[in-house]
Amino acid sequence: MPNNKKDTPFTFPQAHSTVLPDPSTFFSQNLVSPLPTNSFFQNWVLNNGDNQEYIHPYLIKPSNSSLSISYPSRSANSAVIYQAFNPDLTITSADNKIKQSSNKKHTISSYTDLSVTVDMPSSNMSFPLVRGSPYVTVRVTEPTHISISTIHAILFVTPLDPSLTKYSFTLNNSQTWIIYASSPIFLTRGRDTSEITSERSFSGIIRLALWPDSDTKYEAILDKYSSCYPVSGDAVLREPFFMEYKWEKEGSGGDLLLLAHPLHVNLLSKHGVTVLDDFKYNSIDGELVGVVGDSWLLEADPVSVTWHSTKGVKEESRDEIVSALLKDVDGLNSSGITQTNSYFYGKLIARAARLALIAEEVFFYEVIPKVVKFLKETIEPWLEGTYNGNGFLYDGKWGGIITKLGSTDTGGDFGFGIYNDHHFHLGYFLYAIAVLAKIDPAWGRKYKAQAYSIMEDFMNLSTRSNSNYTRLRCFDFYKLHSWAAGLTEFNDGRNQESTSEAVGAYYSAALMGMAYGDANLVAIGSTLTAFEILATQMWWHVKEGGNLYEEEFTRENRVVGVLWSNKRDSGLWFASAERRECRLGIQLLPVLPISEILFSDVEYVKDLVEWTLPAISDGTGEGWKGFLYALQGVYDNEGALEKIRRLNGFDDGNSLTNLLWWIHTRGGGDE
Template sequence: MANNKKNTPYVFPQTQSTVLPDPSNFFSSNLVSTPLPTNSFFQNFVLKNSDQPEYIHPYLVKSSNCFLSLSYPSRKASSSVIYQEFNPDLTITSKQSSTGKHTITSFTDLSVTLDIPSSNLRFFLVRGSPYLTLSVTQPTPLSITTNHSIASFSSTGSTSINKFTIKFDNAQTWLLYASSPIELSHTTSEITSQAFSGTIRIAFLPNSDPDNESILDLFSFTYPVSGNAVIKEPFCVEYKWETKGSGDLLLLAHPLHLQLLSTKDTDVTVVDSFKYRSIDGDLVGVVGDSWILKTDPVSVTWHSSRGIKEENQDEIVSALVNDVETLKMGTTDSYLYGKQIARAARLALIAEEVFFYDVIPNVRKFLKDSIEPWLDGTLKLNGFMYDHKWGGIITSKGSDDAGADSGFGIYNDHQYHLGYFLYAIAVLAKIDPAWGRKYKSKAYSLMQDFLNMDTESNPYYTKLRCFDFYKLHSWAAGLTEFADGRNHESTSQAVSAYYSAALMGMAYGDVQLVALGSTLAAMEIRAAKTWFHVKTGEKIYEDEFTVENRIMGILWANKRDTDVWFTSHKLKVYRLGPHTLPVMPISEDLFSDVDYVIELVEWVLADLNKEGAEDAWKGFVYALEAIYDNEGALQKIKSLKGFDDGNSLTNLLWWIHSRGYGDDK
């Protein structure tokens, strides 16, 4: 975007939040003046006392005061939860200082640099690195303590004292590599050095395997200091790492990386035998400082892919007339408001698809009357505001109430709330292009809050607020400290948000936005199928968990949970619903595996007669059932007495009657 008045990004009126934490506590002064991440993989490092761990594959890393602790985590599993347990295998600090705190001095998509100035230590925390790399910036005596007992400690021999092997009494073996000679001594629980400056790399040795040790030895000379991700073309992400040292770069790929990694488009080698365990599945060695990840494309369309048979259109029209006549808005909560305007926008597109245009003017008026107050700042009791402290949109209610708008004011769920707004805006811009032109700059500001890819052209928002380029899915937790890191409860709403952004690109003729939204939607779908859809026979998770579950409740960075935020896991429909809503054309791609859908629906159906299984939630079960049993699901949908805020009888009938048409028309 050119830097002139015409193209200057729109910024909503500024507000001073009373509930947001102060980023200057842990970010360096040069970073505080820029928009900062609010849902990052290292978020715990900058919240409260900054002493909760983060999972930086394959290690749990915890920084407190002037110490940094490293854990190769053990894993616990049951039928309801899987988690990795932090145990400080190694804690690194300086012998000369026990005060001070860490500072984040730089961050990228795939790395964060953490400095402990009082200890002269700089840690390059790069995701997927089998080594922890630290730079000792001034001659400093070091202390490395352990929660175990040191069973043996040895160097490689008299010709080189740059590599050390440390064995603990719990059968763990760790390797330490130094860039120059270092003199180390040890007791049963502490390793100390004389004054040292240079680079140290520490790695856990998987299975105490000599072959793995040879690999770690070979690649110990080259270390990454940062890593970025770019979308080079639609449905293609490239990782590039900046390295120091000599030789090739060794990193670790999780299962989704391995599904998408293109070995023919870049010079990488997969080392299948070199593995670390992880809550995300085995991490496998990959050699190369640039990766290309390609996913199958998804089709972004306004309407269903198959269309609706003429004989089914009257039933949809009847419901459509009723749903349009009863349109009303009774909330100022940004999440519920967004769902309701997106629900109304669905009615306009369904009207187009069944060629019943008479209701579209009423929908258009409802959308204009409902959306404009948020964009113009005339909504009573709430509205969008700009927070300069972290650099993003919050709500006026959320500026002094952390619990308002489902935590939107502390950056919870931005892709969910704003995704619904984008969908409604995209549809309104499609059916009323003049309105779309008038409000384009404000619409784009909403989009760029969570989908900004160019921080130079738009310096008001951080890069991709919610999407995690390493995990290839979103996080939703915002600026709240959690012992298990970030979390994600609704893959379908994230998919819908990126799909909605692509539709907005279509409405405005913006091919770059179409490509960005489509690519992130496709990646989110692949991640949902990999980690959230729990399928019989798959081995990412333990058998005791897989046997009992077919879909995740909340996926955390360091935990897999069957509970959801608003209730326990007792009713399975409460887990299916958040990963299914809203029902839109893109839902076909998210639930394209019919065998899995059958497993999922049959797993839930027995619960639908239990107390608490409301009709609003049942509608999503029946929508999925329609994928393989159209008539059975239709009868069940007709019996429903209520629908989710973002759903309607019209929408479910549209979904039902657009299943399978392409097979027999």
């Protein structure tokens, strides 16, 4: 699939943000905007740049002149699972340690979809860090005395090859590490039992790998693939529902050994690769297994993106939906809108757009003109920059859209101005735009450039330096899902709460492609939707008896609240873990036709609903109840319908019409 195309490039008015950090501090001057704002190494370019990030299977933490590596231990209870960082190994220049004079910062000299290269000029070291590598590779660019230290005690240092190019060292925390060198390196343990140094200066390649098991088969495998190392990796959306990983490698030849997480393993084509099922590393994302090959091909089951439900509304249910539709459409009033927050505004217009599509599905076209009028009056001011109190701006510093409110307040629009939640907010706008462009193609043509600009903020596939927007701002090519938190430093890395809104964003982009007759956009949006759904079902949906997470956590939870790169949290940003109805609802809203696929496992849905129901009380908001009952309708139409009819309020992005449409288009247990 080639890059997204649009007729004429468009940017919103120039932003002059007072809250955005300067992106130039840690990035090499050779790297120009647009720069990433939700990347897997984001902590390394924010503030002091020295917080850890998870580069499977290691937590990595850079400083000015050293890099620390942790094979993290994991702790779990009923509320949270997290990986603890301990600097098991720290590598630097012994010369620099003696001088204690360098204030040079580390530099990100290059990055790709699957890799980042961290340079440390003061230590003559460069680290091409590739995701999923069981080795940490170090290029020592000038003759340097190497120092490898640890917070543990080093019990043994053992040369394992007469050429002095391979050593093992065992720590008092029971870890054993292997070091490979491209030429002889003379390592000794000094008086300090927590440090190894090289007696002579060294230049060349060093590779460090945890020996994860005392079984000699692990050593043999690490030996076999130690001389060939990856330096970068790209992900290519080659055709619909396929993703190819392609790595660049160096060294003395041979095949690459990398690690796959459980979703990779489920999707991996075995053609051209060898899966080493008995070569494993631990991970918070499930066991990582070895895969040998210079490229991987991942294939997801096709997802059908449709405007309407797949089963349609039964004739006997039509009147009830039409009755609700008349009331909901009658309540649309653009002149009464006081909402300025871009997230809630997006939900408001997407809710109205749902009404138009439901009207189509039940063949009640009379109300559509009023919905169209409302959508035009509410969307156009944002596209034309005339909405009072807020609007879209273009930030050239990082290459993206921010809002007027977000440009002066880090908390404005939930942090949209520092690149939080972009796919959530803009996904709602895209949905409304797609529906309006479908119904009124002339309007769609008039605002096509603005529509594509909004889409490309989070779904640009270009790698060109002259692109207006960074490449796939939120989507993580290795994890196969999105991250929501932008330019904020977190100890646990990136995070995402609402998977359903992420799914909805890519789904909405695909719908926009359908509205504009853009087959390429349909393919890209559908493909990202498919991967996002699979990752959600893998890591957020916690199934009874599952073995991905610890039993204590699995027993008490049926859905993750906030998923971090380095943590699983039962709590939410806006509610405690005890608010199970909120945890369910934030993973379902907005209710769309694509929700059928996201929650296609009826057994899991029933388990999730029954887990949530005891949390309902007199104080539970009607909006959250609506989402719970919607899922109940997947397996119990009549019971859910009765409850929905009694609701006296709805989430601001939902409506009685939408819930009735959902219930009356389910097969459930009544078929």
